[in-house]
Structure formats: structure tokens, C-alpha cells
Amino acid sequence: MTTPSIEAARRRTFAIISHPDAGKTTLTEKFLLYGGALTGGAGAVKARGDRRSATSDWMELEKQRGISITSTVLQFPYRDCVVNLLDTPGHRDFSEDTYRVLAAADAAVMVLDAAKGIEPQTLKLFEVCKARQMPLLTFINKWDRPGRDALELLDEIESMIGVQPAPVTWPVGIAGDFRGVVDRRTGDFIRFTRTARGATEAPEEVIDAARAAVEEGASWTTARDEIELLETSGLDHDEELFLGGEMSPTFFGSALTNFGVRLLLDALIDLSPPATAREDTDGKPRPLDAPFSGFVFKVAANMDKAHRDRIAFLRVCSGEFERGMVVTHGTTGKPFATKYAHQVFGQERETIEQAYPGDIVGLVNATDVRVGDTLWAEEQVTFPRIPTFAPEHFMVARVRDTGRFKQFRRGIEQLDQEGVVQVLRDPDLGDQAPVLAAVGPMQFDVAKHRLENEFGAPVELSPTAYSVARRTDEGSSAALRSMRGVDVLARADGTLLALFESRYWLDRLQGDQPELTLEPLVAGELAG
Ligand code: G4P
16 A cells, blocks of 8 residues: 555544534534634634634625535544535535535535424435435434423434434433433443533443443433334444445434534544545545545635635546646646645645545636546546536526626636536527526625626626526427427536426426427436
8 A cells, every 4th residue: 555545544424414403513613622723612613703703704605594505624633533514505405515525535424303304495415415326414403401202303314315324322311301422332421511602522421231220220221222213123234235325324412512413433443434535427436545536526616805816626536646736627628737736624725745535625716617527647637527507497597787798797607616606508699698407596696796896797697497407419409499488598618507487397398299309307316
């Protein structure tokens, strides 16, 4: 083994996914606390967040809505590993952005609020993990306060996302009267001790079963009975099923009070896969020790007004990345200098000198680089593009002040490149009134806000009647255009999309005129 594969084996690259308010931010902070990356005590990451919202318009929207819109990458050492935590935007509705972040991760942690379980608005997010066969760990959070029954929550995970939960720990005491957890691997009881808002690591008192039975009485007996039940239903960890995304090791705890955080983090190191060879477009894995390669999964512009730039986030797939190396940009075949490579920790940037498979590098001012592009050195490789979702929401955008049309056009182009929304144009109307297409309506708010605040082009977004899109071609477009309730628009990559007002109308048309080209937009998963 050479350095890249040795380093790759130490990498754990994952994303935390959750419904807003389930505790993703809190858990992230606690991971950093346990990883020793939080020097200012718990809350430092949040404080960092507040500061950045104060200095940037872009963050203002985040502040107003109390959600996190931009993804950040946090890297910290834990035990003998390097953990890369990719932050997914905490939208209530699913967005493409989240999907792209997942494409760069090797595993995910799903955080559920013990009182709420799986919330319908975020169901799609969890389904995506399942569809991508992504190893998923589950953390049932907020057990320190009243919530639902543990067995009922397990049932819900299984029935709603079709992933079988395999509890690694099991709670003693009901939600709200939390005594601790049983570690099912050892049978020991780990007692929960409240810490003052979790500013320090939680003390973990490990007690053997005999003593726990005496000290915890009825709560212990109930937990034992439930565990027996789990054993008979076969809810035990199975590595193969976990790696295939079919079974999820499940943990109970309370991120706020730090309880259960270490067990979860240890499991991430012990159970979740290291960075492994990624397949190219031909399905051939690029060996970890091959020369450098990686793909861009996110492009963010103007994250910080003071910088006014554009960062392409690249996941390293093979070899060793060294800042300053000149690589090839797969799409254009042009050389690309990596002089301005950063590690982006939250909003703070640090120059990065080296990176290995699993790591994320932020390339500043990577003007020509788009989401999905491959960068490589020495031996050519192309990684598959990240599929885009079939949009389900469509709005027409018009600039309010025609004097700002240039800014509007520039803004629209930028948002399209970043994939904030997909931009569709009527060949006859051109850039005057593009149709913005999105998977979740939240994407429109972001687009509108950014056009106004970043590009100085206030816009009016008006709804359209369309709700379904299909890929079509030149041959079918004339016939489709002549129909009522259908429009054919072009995406920047040249793809023609036929938009329909209803799926019923589409189904009927496909039945009546099978010769028309009308294909789902995404092959496979979650095609609209
Ligand atoms: P998010 O990123 O998923 O949106 O959730 P976040 O961590 O911001 O947590 C949402 C709220 O839930 C926060 O309360 C947080 O303190 C609380 N919380 C997180 N984990 C736990 C837990 O284990 N137990 C309990 N009881 N609460 C938890 P807030 O009042 O909105 O914010 P704050 O004033 O506490 O910062």
C-alpha cells in the first residue's frame, strides 16, 4: 500500500441528514467537541455562524429563516482517523444541493427527534439514501425529554423508508425519564448523567448488568424485556446489509447533553466504510493509489461578501492532492492550476497543502468548473455526473427594472451553473423570461434572494401551471408545442424539456401518441 490508500483507510466521509430542528447542528457541535476541534467550548461553531450571518447578506436569509443554506465541510481527527463531515442544507423540502452533497459522502447519519420520528417533509431525503444504497446510521435524539416509544420509532423507520433499524444501544427509561442505554454488544449499562448543556464531554459510567438491575429496578426490567424482543425479531447488526444501505445501526441519546455522542462517533469509525475506490463512467473503479482524481459536487459563489468569489468543492477519489499541482479539467481538457486550494472549515478558510481520497478540497475561483466535472492528473478518468432530479416546481422569472437586465442575466447564469435552480428557456423568448425549475420550492426563495442581493437584480417570480417535466427531442417538439397545456423549453446543456400541467395529461398523451419522445429525466431513482 502506498500513502493514498493508507490515508484513505483512515478517512470517514459522511453527511448528517435530518429534519430541521431534529438536532443536526447540535450533534455537529458535539462531534467537534469530541474530536477536540472545538477550542472555545460548545457553541463555538454556532457563534461562528452568528458572526458570519452578520457580515453577509447571503447569510441573512439563513438567519431570517433559521435554517442553514450553505453546506460546509468540517474536518477533524478522531482516534486514529480523519473525519470529514459534510453539512447538508437544512431545508424543509428536498433540494438538489443536498443530493449532491450525499454523492460526495460515503455514509450518512440520520438524526431523528424522539418526539417526532420521521417527518414527512424530509422523507424524500431519507429515501434518497436508501436509493443510493448509502450506509446509514440512525441517531434518535432528544431522549432527555418526553418523546415516543422506542419500538414504535423503529417500526416507523422500517415502514416509512424501508431500512431495517438495528439498535446498537437501547434506552433504559422512557423518553423524558432517561436513565441511560444498554450497549447491546456488551450487555453493559451506560448511565446518563446530565451535563450543563453539554459544555464538556459527558461522563460515561459503565455499570454491569447485575448492578444495573439493582439500581435501576423497573426501568431495567422493561429495557431487558424489550431487548429480548429485539433479539427474537432479528434486529441485529449485519455488516453486509448495512454497507448496502438496507440496515441502519441505531443509537439513542441526547446531543444537547452529549449523551450517546461518543458511542455514535465510535460507531462511525468502526462501522462505516472508509474512502474506497470510486467507479468511473464505465463502471471501472479508479484505484486509490492511481494518480490524483476527484469530482466537483458543489459550486458556491459569494459565500462571503468580502471574498466575492466562487468555490468549487471537490471530493478526492484517488491519489494524493498537493496544492499547486496542475491537473486536467476533464470537461474542457484544459490544465487547471490548484494554487488556491483551501480547506473550508465552516466559513473559515485555510490553505490546504495535501489531501487524500475521502477529503474535500475547496478550489477558489474555479471559473470554468461545474458540478459533476472530473479533475485528474496523469491518467485520464471521468466520474459519472451527479444525476439531477426531475423538477416538480416551475416559476417564470422577470427582472423588475429592465435597466438591470444585464445583472439579471448574469445572475441567472450563475444560479444555473451552481444548480441552485435549473434554468429553462423558450427559444423564442431567450433570456427575457426564463422558467426556473426546482425540486423543492425553497430553491426559489434562495434564487430570488440571491438575484436581488448579490446581483442587484430584483425579480418577480410568477407561478406557472406546470408540474411535470419530460425529456424530449427536436423531432417531437413541434407537435408538443402545438398542444394546449404543454410547453417545450431548453436547458443550458441543450436538453429539451416538455412541461405538462398534469401527469394525467402526460399519461394520456403517451397512450395516444407513443411515437413522441417523452422520457423521464433521471434514469432510475426518484424520477418525477
Ligand atoms: P437542526 O440543526 O437539526 O435544525 O437542530 P438544532 O441542533 O439547531 O436543534 C434544534 C433545537 O433542539 C435546539 O433548541 C437545540 O438546543 C435542541 N436540541 C438538540 N438536541 C437536543 C437534545 O438532545 N435534547 C433536547 N432537549 N433538545 C435538543 P433551540 O431552543 O431551538 O435552540 P437553542 O436556543 O437551544 O440553541
